[in-house]
Amino acid sequence: MIKELYLYSMQNLQPVTIKDIARKLGISASTVSRALRGSTEIKEDTRKLVVDLAKELKYTPNPIALSLKEKKSKVIGVIVPEIANYFCSAVIGGIEDIAYNSGYHVVIFQSHEKYEREVANISLLASRRIDGLIISVSNETKDGKHLSELIDKGIPVVMFDRICEETDAPRVVTDDTRGAYGATCHLIEQGYQRIAHIAMAPYLSVTKNRMKGYTDALKQHNIPIEKKWIVHADFDFAHIRKALIKLLRNNPKPDAILASSERIATDCFEVLKEMGLRIPEDIAMAGFFDNPVYRFIDPPLTAIHQPTFDIGQSAARLLITMIEHNILHPQYKTIELKTTMEIRASTMKK
Numbered sequence: 001m002i003k004e005l006y007l008y009s010m011q012n013l014q015p016v017t018i019k020d021i022a023r024k025l026g027i028s029a030s031t032v033s034r035a036l037r038g039s040t041e042i043k044e045d046t047r048k049l050v051v052d053l054a055k056e057l058k059y060t061p062n063p064i065a066l067s068l069k070e071k072k073s074k075v076i077g078v079i080v081p082e083i084a085n086y087f088c089s090a091v092i093g094g095i096e097d098i099a100y101n102s103g104y105h106v107v108i109f110q111s112h113e114k115y116e117r118e119v120a121n122i123s124l125l126a127s128r129r130i131d132g133l134i135i136s137v138s139n140e141t142k143d144g145k146h147l148s149e150l151i152d153k154g155i156p157v158v159m160f161d162r163i164c165e166e167t168d169a170p171r172v173v174t175d176d177t178r179g180a181y182g183a184t185c186h187l188i189e190q191g192y193q194r195i196a197h198i199a200m201a202p203y204l205s206v207t208k209n210r211m212k213g214y215t216d217a218l219k220q221h222n223i224p225i226e227k228k229w230i231v232h233a234d235f236d237f238a239h240i241r242k243a244l245i246k247l248l249r250n251n252p253k254p255d256a257i258l259a260s261s262e263r264i265a266t267d268c269f270e271v272l273k274e275m276g277l278r279i280p281e282d283i284a285m286a287g288f289f290d291n292p293v294y295r296f297i298d299p300p301l302t303a304i305h306q307p308t309f310d311i312g313q314s315a316a317r318l319l320i321t322m323i324e325h326n327i328l329h330p331q332y333k334t335i336e337l338k339t340t341m342e343i344r345a346s347t348m349k350k
Contacts, residue, residue: 016059025049076319077125078108079118079135081162081235086291087262087308088136091160094312095134102320104131113235115140122146132156132319137164139201139235144169156322160315161306162206170322172315172335176206176288179304179339180213180258183286186302186341187256188221190349192284196229196247196254198240198264207232210260210288229254233264240267241274248275248283256280256347259287265294265301284347288339299345307337 018036022029027046035042035050042050053059076099080088092108099106107125111118118138125133132155135147144164147157151169159171187195197214200207215225231247233240244267247254259265265287269279277283279299286302294301314335322330 016054016057018059021050021053021057021059024053072131072323073129074103075105075107075128075130076316077122077128077130077133078106079111079121079125079133080108081111081113081136081138082263083108083110085262086293087161087289087306090290090308091136091312091315094309094314095316096312097309098313098316098320102316104320111138113139115142119146122150126150126153126155130155131323132158134158134160134315134319136161137204138162139204142203151328154328156319156328158315158319158322160311162204165205168329170318170330170333170335172311172318172337173206174306174311174337174339176209176339177213177216179288179306179341180210180260181217182213182339182341183258183302183304184214184217185220186343187258187284187286187347188217188223190284190347192256192347193223194226194229194252194254195223195256195258196231197258197260198231198233198244198268199260200232200264201234202232207260214258235263237267237270240264241271244268244271245275248277254283256284256286259285259289261287262289262291265289269297269301279346280348284349286347295342295344302344302347303342305340305342307339310337 018029018032022032031042031046032050035047036054078092078095080092083089083092096106107130109121109125111121115138118141122133133150135157136159141164144167147164147167147169151157157169159167159169161173163171163173184195197211199211218225228250231243233243257268259268268285272279272283272285279285286304288304288306290303290305290308294303314337318335322328
């Protein structure tokens with residue numbers, strides 16, 4: 001009895017195939033296949049019988065068989081600096097939304113801001129026969145040779161946010177220059193004159209663009225650009241803490257900070273609180289981040305928002321179009337989305 005139950009359960013665990021549907025309906029497997037694909041060669045009543053039975057039996061296509069037939073794995077690789085970062089997780093949400101509805105699976109890797117790890121991730125993804133890659137490069141990535149090599153192998157690449165400018169691949173970015181310019185102008189209009197900018201690595205495109213917005217705003221208001229107010233930080237808390245303490249020992253010290261990322265903003269906020277500095281009474285603070293938690297801390301932080309979910313959706317749509325049409329170098333190179341600013345208590349003088 002136990003053996004019979006075991007055999008019965010094992011049979012019911014076997015996936016339903018096209019041949020099973022064909023056998024039950026007394027038609028050929030090729031007819032079933034064409035009916036499931038919606039072929040106009042199949043009569044409507046036959047197609048309905050096939051589709052209804054497929055639903056009843058809970059038939060799902062074999063992804064391995066499909067990939068062999070189409071010479072596609074239906075898998076997209078995604079590499080981000082850090083999943084715990086709200087920006088990255090929200091972008092991944094947008095990518096998965098489009099990928100899932102287009103019949104693609106998503107495999108996610110983290111570089112943890114390390115170039116060598118990024119290269120290793122790409123090598124592994126390439127060996128797994130991914131159909132394409134979406135990537136935001138690490139804080140250590142100075143060139144895109146590893147991305148160019150992937151494209152040379154016939155695997156399309158889409159970059160977002162942090163990009164390699166010399167890599168011939170499309171990218172989805174935001175108007176970072178305008179975002180930084182608007183935030184800096186807001187600080188100046190509030191009466192702040194000694195505005196420090198805590199930025200990422202200087203060779204990153206996103207750093208250059210945000211730096212341009214910051215310096216353009218200072219020039220527009222005839223405020224000298226002070227090199228001592230500009231700090232390039234890695235993503236180690238101890239390094240940011242040391243750099244910020246050094247910055248705040250200047251006499252006079254900055255009266256406002258523009259942080260160029262969520263991670264930098266978080267670390268700056270912690271250090272300022274640790275030093276007993278009041279925000280904004282002693283020093284104002286604004287930055288690029290989208291995490292809604294910043295609305296509820298004390299004080300709520302003024303934020304330059306990037307449309308994170310839309311970035312992910314745009315990158316996925318672009319990549320899937322390239323995959324489906326076998327395009328490595330589309331004519332449209334850049335999709336630029338708009339930032340918005342939400343002014344909160346951290347920059348408002350009382």
